[in-house]
Amino acid sequence: MPHTARQPNDGFGPGRHWPSAEDLAVTGNATLASPVSPDGTPEPGRRYEIPARHGLAVRLRAGQRVRVINTHGTQVVDSWAFNAADPTEFMSMEHARAGIDRIIPKAPCAMLSNKRRPILFFEEDASPGVHDTIIAACDIWRYRGLGVEGYHDNCDDNLHMALAAIGFAAAETPSPFNLFMNIPVRADGSIGWEPSPCAPGDHVTFRAEMDVVYAVSACPQDIIPINNRAPVEAHLVVLA
Ligand SMILES: [Zn+2]
Numbered sequence: 001m002p003h004t005a006r007q008p009n010d011g012f013g014p015g016r017h018w019p020s021a022e023d024l025a026v027t028g029n030a031t032l033a034s035p036v037s038p039d040g041t042p043e044p045g046r047r048y049e050i051p052a053r054h055g056l057a058v059r060l061r062a063g064q065r066v067r068v069i070n071t072h073g074t075q076v077v078d079s080w081a082f083n084a085a086d087p088t089e090f091m092s093m094e095h096a097r098a099g100i101d102r103i104i105p106k107a108p109c110a111m112l113s114n115k116r117r118p119i120l121f122f123e124e125d126a127s128p129g130v131h132d133t134i135i136a137a138c139d140i141w142r143y144r145g146l147g148v149e150g151y152h153d154n155c156d157d158n159l160h161m162a163l164a165a166i167g168f169a170a171a172e173t174p175s176p177f178n179l180f181m182n183i184p185v186r187a188d189g190s191i192g193w194e195p196s197p198c199a200p201g202d203h204v205t206f207r208a209e210m211d212v213v214y215a216v217s218a219c220p221q222d223i224i225p226i227n228n229r230a231p232v233e234a235h236l237v238v239l240a
Pocket residue numbers: 078137138154155156218219220221
């Protein structure tokens with residue numbers, strides 16, 4: 001899908017806008033131009049970089065596994081899964097929490113879709129197990145609220161650009177499974193925004209329970225300390 005300047009309604013639903021070409025030139029975000037392949041089919045075993053501040057999407061057949069690697073140990077990776085045959089069905093944090101009786105999924109466990117069907121199976125967690133399911137993807141409005149005036153790369157735009165780059169579209173931005181994100185939920189009900197406790201090379205592995213489009217964003221958040229205020233690259237590999 002060619003990149004176009006902002007439009008009042010570009011087909012991604014009311015109010016959804018692309019960042020402008022000028023916006024992307026300022027930050028150097030090349031998500032739209034750098035899919036793993038034209039239709040998102042990955043090369044099994046190949047280690048793909050998720051560049052700092054960028055998004056990436058791959059198609060997984062049922063039974064294929066994907067590993068997301070926290071290369072430097074400091075990076076949050078927002079993640080989503082969509083039914084490849086029906087983008088209105090997607091991995092849902094609300095439904096997943098009800099299915100596992102937890103705020104933080106603990107492998108091994110099934111991640112449910114908004115139709116309460118297993119869409120991914122969280123197979124292995126080679127990290128401290130600190131992830132987040134309660135915080136929305138960062139978006140341009142989040143950065144406006146934090147005082148950023150111009151364009152700021154964000155996970156919301158990264159998701160939709162990564163999907164468009166492989167010829168897929170979703171009408172909304174589901175709540176992401178925020179891998180390696182440290183949002184402690186305290187006994188008094190409050191939350192914190194803390195750096196990831198991971199070590200370099202920590203990783204998580206999921207198995208597709210149906211044919212899915214799996215998307216990730218190396219979160220560009222640099223205003224609050226969830227990425228040590230220094231967003232960096234992460235990696236993804238689809239296991240053969
Ligand atoms: Zn983000």
